Amino acid sequence: MKIYISKITLLLFLGFLSQVVHRVQAQQDSQFTQYMYNTVSINPAYAGTRESLSIIGLYRNQWVGLEGAPETLNFTAHSPVGIQGVGLGLAFTSDKIGPTVESIVSADFSxxxxxxxxxKLSFGIKGGFSLLDFDPSKLVIYNPNDYDLALDNYSSPIVGVGFYLHSKTWYFGLSTPNILETEYYDEVQVSTATEKMNLYFIAGYVAQLNPRLKLKPAVLLKSVQGAPMAIDVSVNALLKERITFGLAYRLDAAVSALAGFQIDNNIMIGYAYDYDTTPLGNYNSGSHEIFLRFELGTRLRAKVNPRFF
Structure with missing residues (x-):
């Protein structure tokens, strides 16, 4: 029976990949350096896999000093529920970029x-909606008579899917937070903004070097039609189950330093700094990212034991 399930899983995985891989090649979704601590934000199949109620708040200030640069606030909460194998999650994201503010509210089922x-293998689906506010007063308009720019807002539905295969020492996942393609500013013939589907592949491994030290290499591939693939590679070390430190590299974009501290079994705080390696780095002082995670026991697991992923 287990072999039969595995074959079905492989066929579903390959079918899903074949439908999306030809479409994906400009970052549109929010970007996080500490994605390894907030996987549920990009993969709904991760919901509930920590076997505890996990609540994360994350703030990212990108390209500090550059006017109109991205600023992101992300909040997620997920947990297993009383039904065996089922996980649920909720998420809210506010993404400010230039004259736009996008607010996303979604729910996950796994x-x-x-x-x-x-x-273990997890399947997940995401559903929700996005609200996009556009404020042209934040733009420098040299000839406002060329086309009609007015304060406006737009809404669109969100449907996402994901797979997450994992053991106690390794994992990999494939997901898209939104499979729907949305066009904004339809009434403006001069310019139409299209939000494409973003595809994520994530993988990682935990190596026990000695009783006090663990090492976790991880990789995240992000792709969307019309832009080169973004590749994030990171290595984090966990010392005495309390202190985390590491380095990351985003291909042709940035190098990062990461640090975290497990305050107790329930609370973790983390920080990351990105140094921009592109010519844009001459006009900003880097990016800052901080997160705070709370974890509480559930009926499935009363005690929370810190985990690396």
Whole structure:
């Protein structure tokens, strides 16, 4: 039976990949350096896999000193529920870029299968809506008579899917937070902004170097039609189950330093600094990102034990 489930899983995975890989090649979704601590923000299948109620607040200030640069606030909460194998999650994201503010509210549903005693597979779906506010007063308009720019807002639905295969020492996932393609400013013939589907592939491994030190390499591939693939590679070390430190590299974009501290079994705080390696780095002083995570026991697991992923 387990072999049969595995074959079905592989066919579904390959089918999903074949439908989306040819469409994906400009970052449109929010970008996070500390994605490894907030995987549910990009993959709904991750909801509930920590086997506890996990609540994360994350703030990112990108390209500090550059007017109109991205500023992101992300809040997620997810947990397993009383039904065996089911996880639920809620998320809110506010993304400010130039004259626009996008607010996203979504909910996640996941179902976990035990393929073997040590291997689990999760399927997830995401549903919600996006509100985009456009304020032309924040633009420098040299000839406002060329086209009609007015304060306006737009809404669109969100439907996302994901897979997440994991054991106690490794994982990989494939997801898209929104499979729907949305066009904004339809009434303006001069310019139409199209929001494309973003595809994410994430993978990681935890190596126990000695009783006090663990090492976690991870990679995140992000792709969207019309832009080169973004590749994030990171290595984090966990010392005495309390202190985390690491380095990351975003291909042709930035190098990052990461640090975190597990205050107790329930609370973790983390910080990341990105140094821009592109010519744009001459006009900003880097990017800052901070998160705070609370975890509480559930009926499925009363005690919370800190985990690396």
């Amino acid at each position: 179902y976990n299968l035990n393929l073997t005693e040590k291997l």
